[in-house]
Amino acid sequence: MRRALLTTAAAALAGAAIVSAQPGRSGAIIPPLSPRNANYTIAARLDPATRTITGSETITWRNITTIAATELQFHLYWNAWKDTRSTFMRERALGSSSDRERARTADDWARIDVTSIKVGGDDRTATKRFIAPDDDNPDDQTVMAVRLAQPIEPGGTATIDVEWSAHVPHPFARTGAIGDFFFIVQWFPKLGVLQDDGWNCHQFHASTEFFSDFGVYDVSLTVPGGWLLGATGVEVKRYANTDGTATYRYYQEDVHDFAWTTSPDYIERTARFEHPQLPAVEMRLLLQPEHASQAERHFDATRTTLRYYGEWFGPYPYGHITIIDPAYQSGAGGMEYPTLFTAGTRWLAPARVTTPEAVTVHEAGHQFWYGMVANNEFEDAWMDEGFNTYSTARAIAQVYDPNYLALRYFGGFVPWVFRDIALSRETEGNRLAGYRRDAESDAPSTPSFRYFPSTGGSITYNKTALWLNTMERWLGWPAMQRIMSTHFERWKFKHPKPNDFFDVVNEVAGRDFGRFFDEVYRSSDAFDYGVQDLKSEREGGQYRTTLVVRRFGEAIFPVDVAVTFRSGERVTERWEGVDRWKLYTYDRPSQALSAEVDPDRVLLLDIAATNNSRTLEPKGGAAATKWSLKWMVWLQDCLLSWAALV
Amino acid sequence: MMGAWRDGIRRVNGAPALLLGVWALTLLVSVPMAAAMRGMLAQHLGASLAADTAASGVNYDWMQEFSDQAAGLGVTFKPTILGFGAVLDNLSAFIDDTERPVVIVGAATVYIVLWIFVAGGIIDRYARDRPTRTVGFFTSSGVFFFRFLRLAVVQWIVYAALFGSVHPLLFGRLYPDLVREVAVERTAFAVRVALYLVFGGVVAACATVFDYAKVRAIVEDRRSMLSAIAEATGFIRRHAAAAASLFLANFALFTAVIGVYALVAPGAGRTGGSMWIGFAVGQVYVIARLWVKLVFWASETALFQSRLAHAGYVTRPDPIWPESPEADAI
Numbered sequence: 001m002r003r004a005l006l007t008t009a010a011a012a013l014a015g016a017a018i019v020s021a022q023p024g025r026s027g028a029i030i031p032p033l034s035p036r037n038a039n040y041t042i043a044a045r046l047d048p049a050t051r052t053i054t055g056s057e058t059i060t061w062r063n064i065t066t067i068a069a070t071e072l073q074f075h076l077y078w079n080a081w082k083d084t085r086s087t088f089m090r091e092r093a094l095g096s097s098s099d100r101e102r103a104r105t106a107d108d109w110a111r112i113d114v115t116s117i118k119v120g121g122d123d124r125t126a127t128k129r130f131i132a133p134d135d136d137n138p139d140d141q142t143v144m145a146v147r148l149a150q151p152i153e154p155g156g157t158a159t160i161d162v163e164w165s166a167h168v169p170h171p172f173a174r175t176g177a178i179g180d181f182f183f184i185v186q187w188f189p190k191l192g193v194l195q196d197d198g199w200n201c202h203q204f205h206a207s208t209e210f211f212s213d214f215g216v217y218d219v220s221l222t223v224p225g226g227w228l229l230g231a232t233g234v235e236v237k238r239y240a241n242t243d244g245t246a247t248y249r250y251y252q253e254d255v256h257d258f259a260w261t262t263s264p265d266y267i268e269r270t271a272r273f274e275h276p277q278l279p280a281v282e283m284r285l286l287l288q289p290e291h292a293s294q295a296e297r298h299f300d301a302t303r304t305t306l307r308y309y310g311e312w313f314g315p316y317p318y319g320h321i322t323i324i325d326p327a328y329q330s331g332a333g334g335m336e337y338p339t340l341f342t343a344g345t346r347w348l349a350p351a352r353v354t355t356p357e358a359v360t361v362h363e364a365g366h367q368f369w370y371g372m373v374a375n376n377e378f379e380d381a382w383m384d385e386g387f388n389t390y391s392t393a394r395a396i397a398q399v400y401d402p403n404y405l406a407l408r409y410f411g412g413f414v415p416w417v418f419r420d421i422a423l424s425r426e427t428e429g430n431r432l433a434g435y436r437r438d439a440e441s442d443a444p445s446t447p448s449f450r451y452f453p454s455t456g457g458s459i460t461y462n463k464t465a466l467w468l469n470t471m472e473r474w475l476g477w478p479a480m481q482r483i484m485s486t487h488f489e490r491w492k493f494k495h496p497k498p499n500d501f502f503d504v505v506n507e508v509a510g511r512d513f514g515r516f517f518d519e520v521y522r523s524s525d526a527f528d529y530g531v532q533d534l535k536s537e538r539e540g541g542q543y544r545t546t547l548v549v550r551r552f553g554e555a556i557f558p559v560d561v562a563v564t565f566r567s568g569e570r571v572t573e574r575w576e577g578v579d580r581w582k583l584y585t586y587d588r589p590s591q592a593l594s595a596e597v598d599p600d601r602v603l604l605l606d607i608a609a610t611n612n613s614r615t616l617e618p619k620g621g622a623a624a625t626k627w628s629l630k631w632m633v634w635l636q637d638c639l640l641s642w643a644a645l646v
Numbered sequence: 647m648m649g650a651w652r653d654g655i656r657r658v659n660g661a662p663a664l665l666l667g668v669w670a671l672t673l674l675v676s677v678p679m680a681a682a683m684r685g686m687l688a689q690h691l692g693a694s695l696a697a698d699t700a701a702s703g704v705n706y707d708w709m710q711e712f713s714d715q716a717a718g719l720g721v722t723f724k725p726t727i728l729g730f731g732a733v734l735d736n737l738s739a740f741i742d743d744t745e746r747p748v749v750i751v752g753a754a755t756v757y758i759v760l761w762i763f764v765a766g767g768i769i770d771r772y773a774r775d776r777p778t779r780t781v782g783f784f785t786s787s788g789v790f791f792f793r794f795l796r797l798a799v800v801q802w803i804v805y806a807a808l809f810g811s812v813h814p815l816l817f818g819r820l821y822p823d824l825v826r827e828v829a830v831e832r833t834a835f836a837v838r839v840a841l842y843l844v845f846g847g848v849v850a851a852c853a854t855v856f857d858y859a860k861v862r863a864i865v866e867d868r869r870s871m872l873s874a875i876a877e878a879t880g881f882i883r884r885h886a887a888a889a890a891s892l893f894l895a896n897f898a899l900f901t902a903v904i905g906v907y908a909l910v911a912p913g914a915g916r917t918g919g920s921m922w923i924g925f926a927v928g929q930v931y932v933i934a935r936l937w938v939k940l941v942f943w944a945s946e947t948a949l950f951q952s953r954l955a956h957a958g959y960v961t962r963p964d965p966i967w968p969e970s971p972e973a974d975a976i
Binding site for chain 1: 672675676677679680681683684685687688690691692693694695696697698700701703704706707708710711712714722723725726727728729730731732733734735736737738739740741742746750753754757758761762765798801805817825826827828829830831832834835838842849853913914915916917918921924925928929931932935936939
């Protein structure tokens with residue numbers, strides 16, 4: 001089969017007309033930025049009618065560890081959607097999967113079957129077997145192991161030829177087809193990462209993503225003629241075949257994955273990012289026709305990312321980026337792949353609401369936190385998702401402030417913007433509300449794939465963003481920027497672990513943050529400081545003010561405590577926050593007016609900010625009256641809706 | 647039909663006490679619940695400085711914190727209560743059959759029972775097209791309450807079937823099947839709107855039948871609600887164009903009220919005078935909605951009378967206060 005595909009490609013090379021190419025862009029990067037130890041040459045053909053992909057690949061793999069490889073381990077991600085017995089589906093059942101999702105017709109499920117595998121020309125197909133290193137699930141077929149006839153010694157290289165076929169599912173976890181829209185990702189047999197302690201090749205889990213080595217991808221894709229195709233890398237050739245199909249060849253160096261999409265319905269737009277200190281980037285946008293008017297919003301958001309991430313962390317080196325606006329219901333929105341990402345917008349997308357901007361900035365931002373700084377997303381997902389949530393919120397605040405809350409009605413189609421509710425970077429951008437609900441669900445140091453599926457995101461994304469922003473408010477942005485840029489520079493095109501980041505923090509900040517990381521990373525404890533009591537009563541010629549502050553939560557963080565007096569005097573104390581409570585007493589000629597714990601809201605992880613303050617001139621009653629009157633009109637309208645049936 | 651519509655509006659405007667009465671009814675149910683909500687909000691805010699921003703505008707962080715710890719009534723305190731969002735939220739919840747907390751369902755049930763009680767008095771007043779005074783109003787309310795309760799049983803069965811079976815069928819099964827391979831949001835929305843029209847049309851048709859059943863029960867002093875429903879259906883069938891046109895005219899009034907409120911609905915505002923002005927605007931909207939509901943009944947009554955009776959005709963004699971034993975003795 002592989003030979004047939006290569007023959008087709010060769011025939012196309014020889015005889016078919018070159019439809020187009022993109023001059024000046026080759027996907028080549030000199031000198032290499034990464035180890036390039038896992039290089040893939042792939043040829044694949046999509047049959048939309050049967051939703052089938054047949055493919056072959058040649059992997060040139062170099063062992064860059066200190067141990068010999070006695071077997072190879074491959075990810076076969078699409079087998080996660082083969083049936084309901086996979087680990088992915090079992091975990092989904094714990095979380096958010098619907099009966100409808102599980103009750104799919106046979107054609108809606110996916111599969112990937114490796115039909116042949118040769119190592120150095122030696123057919124090893126008979127030795128392939130499925131393993132389940134994470135949970136011993138005998139029904140999970142997302143990891144395939146192949147025994148080697150000869151170990152591959154450290155520094156040794158192997159050439160691996162694989163042939164496979166796969167069925168494209170109705171969308172599952174951003175993968176699949178709907179109508180004529182195909183989004184094909186995590187789609188080819190892909191090597192795990194060999195480390196000094198063995199293979200790191202996890203099963204596909206419901207709440208985590210991927211991990212692989214950097215390399216060179218040279219991929220030829222055959223799809224129906226006239227369909228637009230977008231993919232990782234640069235299109236270096238395009239051929240029309242005699243059978244009505246077209247073959248696109250994409251090439252990219254120094255990436256660790258390859259994704260592609262095709263549809264006859266895409267419209268294409270291009271633009272360019274330019275910056276005095278950063279490399280120019282050609283932007284290509286494949287857009288749904290119903291979103292044609294939003295093209296510039298996608299480009300602006302991508303420019304925002306390339307500019308601010310580039311200025312803060314380091315430059316984007318690839319020179320091109322592809323933005324995919326996925327089809328409605330494809331479930332492909334908001335996902336990152338090297339040099340390509342999916343945005344996500346709606347047909348009705350009001351201005352000053354950050355759809356599609358927030359998701360575009362976030363996914364473009366993953367080119368930095370995931371694409372270049374390539375941590376293990378199975379084990380330490382917070383290192384890319386959390387870093388990127390923090391960075392996204394910061395970038396959005398530079399350009400799209402203010403932006404407002406919008407809620408959707410009538411099946412989620414009709415948006416309404418609440419101009420009274422401007423969203424703040426600190427709480428909304430870093431997603432405090434979600435964290436508050438799930439604060440104690442898991443310690444971040446737990447391998448991410450072991451987080452409880454339905455609450456894992458709150459730890460991965462929200463908690464990390466909140467503690468990073470807490471660090472920024474604690475240390476100041478200049479120090480935080482140095483930390484992030486040092487980490488980026490040191491670990492780009494590598495696979496950093498949590499301690500690598502913690503070491504950078506300690507080194508750049510010049511102090512030991514071990515206690516802080518114990519709380520925010522190694523613990524699931526919640527932070528909650530508050531004012532227990534404030535009294536200020538006349539005693540003689542003075543006012544005696546007593547203030548009791550408390551640590552309601554288990555987690556510890558040093559906080560300021562501020563007391564404001566009617567004279568305007570403001571006293572700020574530093575409380576290490578270790579004890580469960582502390583009493584402050586003041587004798588002043590002026591009565592106290594209010595007291596606050598953490599008045600500057602440094603500790604964004606505090607899950608109950610309302611109890612952080614107390615005033616002797618409370619407005620709680622007035623505020624409650626105002627809001628209950630608002631609510632009453634809502635209730636009356638609700639009652640009237642149902643009274644229509646009387 | 648236009649004559650009946652104008653006549654209905656005239657009859658409603660000619661009996662402002664009824665409008666004020668049903669507004670009072672609405673307040674009767676909503677004020678105690680608002681007081682309970684106020685207590686929850688005040689307790690959560692306490693003496694916190696967070697109340698300052700909540701008083702002067704929106705403290706969204708506090709709102710979310712409140713929402714996260716809230717139970718019962720408190721879970722309904724969300725940003726959607728603000729301004730026109732409240733209307734969208736309720737319309738959307740109605741047509742999407744969104745589940746509401748038990749306490750809201752309970753309040754709605756009480757409200758509906760109160761409406762069932764006053765329905766006889768209201769329609770009787772409009773049917774007679776002359777003042778019936780308090781005595782007449784409550785006498786008619788009492789006379790028809792148990793008849794309308796029996797009618798309500800039928801209504802409940804019909805609406806339970808519509809919302810419990812037809813709605814899930816349309817939106818839980820048919821809609822996903824129809825849009826299964828739809829990759830264009832506009833198309834999916836068009837499908838949903840079409841299903842809204844189908845479902846809304848059926849609900850509106852049923853509501854109209856039940857309205858005319860009430861009208862016939864009062865005008866013709868019917869005791870059997872099943873026969874009233876049958877005769878109402880017959881009337882609508884024989885005067886389909888007029889009944890449908892009248893419904894659409896009334897629905898246009900409803901849409902106009904909603905549209906105007908979309909333009910003037912107050913936002914968060916501050917405490918103090920502006921808070922009360924905002925509340926007053928909300929109450930004017932509520933009164934306008936109630937007015938539209940009454941126009942539905944009055945215009946349907948007028949249409950029925952214009953086709954099968956005559957204006958102001960009601961079979962049952964004018965309700966009069968029974969003479970006291972002392973007066974009887976005289």
